Amino acid sequence: MGIEQIIFIVLSAIAIAAALGVILSKNPVNSVLCMITCFVAIAGHYIMLNAQFLFVVHLIVYTGAIMVLFLFVLMMMNLNAEIEPQKRNWLKYAGAISGGALLLVLVAALREASLPAIQTSSASDIGLISNLGKTLFTSYVVPFELSSVLFLSAMVGAVVIGKK
Amino acid sequence: MQTLTNRAKQVDRRPMTFMEKLYLPAILKGMGITLSHIFKKKATVNYPEEKRPFSPVFRGLHILNRDEEGRERCTACGLCAVACPAEAITMEAAERLPGEEHLYREEKYAARYEINMLRCIFCGFCEEACPKQAIYMSETFAPANYQRKGFIYGKEDLLIPDPKHPITVKK
Amino acid sequence: MTALHIVIDWTFVIEKLLLISAVLGISLLIAMYSTWGERKVAAWIQDRRGPNRAGPMGLLQPLADGGKLFFKEEIIPATANRFLFVLGPSMAMLTACLTSAVIPWGDMLTIAGKEVSLQIADVNIGVLWIMAVVGMGVYGIMIGGWASNNKFSLMAACRGASQVISYELPMGLALIALFMISGSLSLKDIVEQQRNGVWFVLLQPIGFLIFLICAFAECNRTPFDLPEAENELNGGYHLEYSSMKLGFYLFAEYINMFISSALMSTLYFGGYSFPYMDSLGLSPNTLTILGICALFIKTFIFIFIFMWVRWTIPRFRYDQLMKLGWKVLIPLALVNMLATGAVILFRQG
Numbered sequence: 001m002g003i004e005q006i007i008f009i010v011l012s013a014i015a016i017a018a019a020l021g022v023i024l025s026k027n028p029v030n031s032v033l034c035m036i037t038c039f040v041a042i043a044g045h046y047i048m049l050n051a052q053f054l055f056v057v058h059l060i061v062y063t064g065a066i067m068v069l070f071l072f073v074l075m076m077m078n079l080n081a082e083i084e085p086q087k088r089n090w091l092k093y094a095g096a097i098s099g100g101a102l103l104l105v106l107v108a109a110l111r112e113a114s115l116p117a118i119q120t121s122s123a124s125d126i127g128l129i130s131n132l133g134k135t136l137f138t139s140y141v142v143p144f145e146l147s148s149v150l151f152l153s154a155m156v157g158a159v160v161i162g163k164k
Numbered sequence: 165m166q167t168l169t170n171r172a173k174q175v176d177r178r179p180m181t182f183m184e185k186l187y188l189p190a191i192l193k194g195m196g197i198t199l200s201h202i203f204k205k206k207a208t209v210n211y212p213e214e215k216r217p218f219s220p221v222f223r224g225l226h227i228l229n230r231d232e233e234g235r236e237r238c239t240a241c242g243l244c245a246v247a248c249p250a251e252a253i254t255m256e257a258a259e260r261l262p263g264e265e266h267l268y269r270e271e272k273y274a275a276r277y278e279i280n281m282l283r284c285i286f287c288g289f290c291e292e293a294c295p296k297q298a299i300y301m302s303e304t305f306a307p308a309n310y311q312r313k314g315f316i317y318g319k320e321d322l323l324i325p326d327p328k329h330p331i332t333v334k335k
Numbered sequence: 336m337t338a339l340h341i342v343i344d345w346t347f348v349i350e351k352l353l354l355i356s357a358v359l360g361i362s363l364l365i366a367m368y369s370t371w372g373e374r375k376v377a378a379w380i381q382d383r384r385g386p387n388r389a390g391p392m393g394l395l396q397p398l399a400d401g402g403k404l405f406f407k408e409e410i411i412p413a414t415a416n417r418f419l420f421v422l423g424p425s426m427a428m429l430t431a432c433l434t435s436a437v438i439p440w441g442d443m444l445t446i447a448g449k450e451v452s453l454q455i456a457d458v459n460i461g462v463l464w465i466m467a468v469v470g471m472g473v474y475g476i477m478i479g480g481w482a483s484n485n486k487f488s489l490m491a492a493c494r495g496a497s498q499v500i501s502y503e504l505p506m507g508l509a510l511i512a513l514f515m516i517s518g519s520l521s522l523k524d525i526v527e528q529q530r531n532g533v534w535f536v537l538l539q540p541i542g543f544l545i546f547l548i549c550a551f552a553e554c555n556r557t558p559f560d561l562p563e564a565e566n567e568l569n570g571g572y573h574l575e576y577s578s579m580k581l582g583f584y585l586f587a588e589y590i591n592m593f594i595s596s597a598l599m600s601t602l603y604f605g606g607y608s609f610p611y612m613d614s615l616g617l618s619p620n621t622l623t624i625l626g627i628c629a630l631f632i633k634t635f636i637f638i639f640i641f642m643w644v645r646w647t648i649p650r651f652r653y654d655q656l657m658k659l660g661w662k663v664l665i666p667l668a669l670v671n672m673l674a675t676g677a678v679i680l681f682r683q684g
Contacts, residue, residue: 052458052460053460053463056460056466056467059467059468059470059471060463060467060470063471064467064469064471064473064503065470065503068470068477068496068500069496071477071481071496072477072493072496072497075477075480075489075492075493129460129520130459155504155665158661159662162658162661162662163662191647191648194648195644198380198646201380201381201382202376202379206379206384208382208383208384
């Protein structure tokens with residue numbers, strides 16, 4: 001067992017425990033904090049895969065921005081266990097059915113999938129920023145440009161709404 | 165409207181120009197002003213080491229004066245207490261007994277003479293009212309104390325020490 | 336079970352551990368003396384003398400303040416969430432200290448024939464790491480403010496969160512323009528390029544200005560200190576904090592200030608390089624030490640500017656803050672980015 005495996009196991013344990021915490025915690029703020037922990041652990045996995053750029057973008061975008069907004073909204077609404085409304089019965093059934101359907105899809109998809117042999121992490125340099133940039137701007141330039149236009153329009157939209 | 169002074173300034177309500185909207189020139193100007201203050205003379209006085217000089221007419225703590233032979237000048241006439249706008253002065257008179265002529269100048273003297281320094285407004289009326297030049301205001305001020313009773317100054321605090329008959333002051 | 340294949344280069348580990356402790360120690364020391372400097376600068380600007388009783392020129396004042404904070408009674412409000420209440424200042428301190436990892440404090444130092452890099456981690460994502468940590472830094476404020484169970488703290492937490500997110504965008508956009516010139520995200524590369532060329536502030540004046548303003552906002556310093564607005568929010572997110580937990584929050588602010596000053600010197604003012612350093616004909620070790628001094632002088636100048644601005648400019652109103660961030664800085668940063676790209680394209684072809 002190499003040091004990489006030990007780190008992998010520790011990170012995975014943290015990620016799974018935190019993910020369980022997200023679902024099981026009664027307090028929504030605790031859920032969000034567990035989710036942040038989970039994201040940080042997953043970011044650690046990116047480091048293990050030598051994907052430093054993905055690691056840092058994951059931290060910036062998910063942990064640094066999106067989860068802050070989640071937390072922000074939850075804090076503003078100040079939800080806690082006492083004032084949680086009673087769920088209707090049909091809502092529970094709907095949840096169970098849709099969750100089961102998702103599970104079915106996942107199982108069906110995974111059953112057919114064959115796991116490719118895991119590359120040793122140091123051999124792959126695709127996650128490094130220059131290689132990633134070259135790939136993005138050559139092979140995947142159209143999706144990249146499309147998504148950037150999407151983001152730009154969102155940003156312009158925010159400014160326009162702000163101007164009103 | 166008639167202005168009282170010629171210093172009144174009309175408020176400029178024109179819309180801001182582009183340079184003003186940038187704010188940066190104004191900020192830099194302000195920073196220049198604050199920077200120039202760094203090199204100005206400091207207004208602070210390092211108190212215990214250096215003291216601000218009092219003006220000659222400063223009215224500080226009271227003292228009860230003695231005459232040339234070291235006798236108390238105060239005759240407990242009560243004019244200072246009457247003059248006091250803050251009613252800070254109380255006194256009790258007593259008659260001079262034979263053999264006490266070296267202590268008190270007149271036949272009547274103040275057995276008890278108290279000034280409440282918390283009430284005193286240091287106006288100096290007592291000094292002006294005194295017909296015997298017995299009470300004067302010195303150039304110090306009342307030091308801090310932990311209790312209110314510490315601010316009621318009795319004769320032992322107010323009387324200037326007698327050069328001829330040194331007495332140990334008990335407090 | 337075969338033998339563990341853990342091969343660790345112990346000299347490397349010890350070298351890095353020493354470097355980490357040195358950098359942490361220096362940041363803490365500088366943060367400590369920033370509190371003293373802050374009070375001195377404030378006093379001088381207001382024609383006062385500032386602390387001068389504890390030690391010569393009041394130099395022992397930070398120790399006295401720290402000791403006082405340590406011995407103060409620690410109060411956790413009864414309705415507060417205890418775990419999160421303690422987590423808040425810890426997060427603030429942690430994120431403040433994490434950023435120093437990627438800043439190159441100096442060039443190579445040759446000790447006993449071994450080259451030692453004065454940078455904890457020369458990763459090729461250096462600047463992004465700082466952005467990530469700064470983004471995480473807001474959790475300290477948010478968690479602490481929410482866990483206090485106080486409406487003023489909560490308002491401050493919300494202000495802090497929206498402010499940091501809003502100003503991260505123009506900061507990132509300003510940095511993109513810088514990366515277009517440098518072609519690298521590694522801070523070491525950026526410094527080396529400035530050593531051989533010109534300081535990037537000459538190429539990116541607008542970018543630097545945007546970065547400076549955003550750095551003020553990210554550090555919650557005046558004029559952007561809305562999260563701790565003491566006159567309308569009673570101290571904001573650290574309203575309920577006492578003792579060393581309050582000290583941690585205040586300390587984290589000063590560490591942030593130090594790190595962002597060091598970052599600005601590194602990104603725009605040549606870091607550890609100084610003009611004509613390669614034409615002096617000195618030995619590499621001397622040059623490295625001079626370079627460290629140069630970096631620290633630049634950093635101290637920026638710390639002074641932080642304080643100078645704080646005691647000059649009043650605080651923004653909240654709507655003004657948002658207006659500046661979204662309607663002025665972001666469009667300006669976008670234009671700056673496009674102009675930089677256009678110039679680079681023009682010069683290439």
